[in-house]
Amino acid sequence: MLKSRSDRYGAVAVSIHWLSAIPILALLGSGFRAANAMDATSKAALLRFHIPVAIIVLFLTILRIVWWWRLDRKPLPAKGSLLWQERVAAGVHITFYVVILGMAASGIGMMIVSGAAPAVFGAPGAMLPNFANYPPRALHGFGTFLLVGLLVFHAGAALYHQIIRRNGGLRRMWYVGWSGN
Numbered sequence: 525m526l527k528s529r530s531d532r533y534g535a536v537a538v539s540i541h542w543l544s545a546i547p548i549l550a551l552l553g554s555g556f557r558a559a560n561a562m563d564a565t566s567k568a569a570l571l572r573f574h575i576p577v578a579i580i581v582l583f584l585t586i587l588r589i590v591w592w593w594r595l596d597r598k599p600l601p602a603k604g605s606l607l608w609q610e611r612v613a614a615g616v617h618i619t620f621y622v623v624i625l626g627m628a629a630s631g632i633g634m635m636i637v638s639g640a641a642p643a644v645f646g647a648p649g650a651m652l653p654n655f656a657n658y659p660p661r662a663l664h665g666f667g668t669f670l671l672v673g674l675l676v677f678h679a680g681a682a683l684y685h686q687i688i689r690r691n692g693g694l695r696r697m698w699y700v701g702w703s704g705n
């Protein structure tokens with residue numbers, strides 16, 4: 525079942541969701557470590573991981589937007605949800621897209637205006653800049669703050685549905701139960 529049904533997400537939506545969630549956590553880890561790295565060599569090594577993973581997340585996010593916009597429809601809200609909860613959930617999901625795209629744009633902007641690419645990708649003798657001197661860095665930091673807040677809220681809401689409401693919240697976002705069980 526590639527497309528979503530009224531009661532659950534389809535295989536494409538489930539795959540994009542989890543294939544994005546894992547690298548986003550890796551981006552938070554590698555980004556914080558890069559920002560706090562004491563020496564240029566380890567900072568550059570972390571960024572050689574961070575940047576390609578971010579590009580993958582960017583493509584998955586564009587794919588996700590196109591998928592929902594042109595090819596699939598969201599399931600109905602989880603059973604027993606109140607209208608305000610549905611609205612907040614929809615707002616959180618859209619804000620995720622905006623923040624992820626903003627993080628990618630500010631990251632790319634930071635690399636362009638600082639001219640850091642040769643130093644990050646290993647040109648001999650190239651010096652890493654101080655990213656804090658470039659305006660996109662502040663946006664990247666603010667985006668990080670928003671993203672962590674959204675993730676905590678989003679995962680908390682999913683667990684609330686799963687554990688407290690017991691309405692199979694997490695199951696809707698996995699590959700089980702497509703025959704209706």
Ligand code: HEM
Nearest residue numbers: 551552555556558559575578627628631632635655665668
């Ligand atoms: C798409 C999602 C992205 C996420 C979730 C993400 C996440 C992060 C995080 C959490 C930090 C640490 C921020 C802080 O401590 O304030 C960081 C730092 C950094 N990110 Fe990203 N990032 C993304 C995309 C990118 C892209 C596309 C690039 C470059 C092309 C990039 C380049 C950097 C650099 C250079 C730093 C280190 C800044 C410093 O040393 O001060 N990021 N990122």
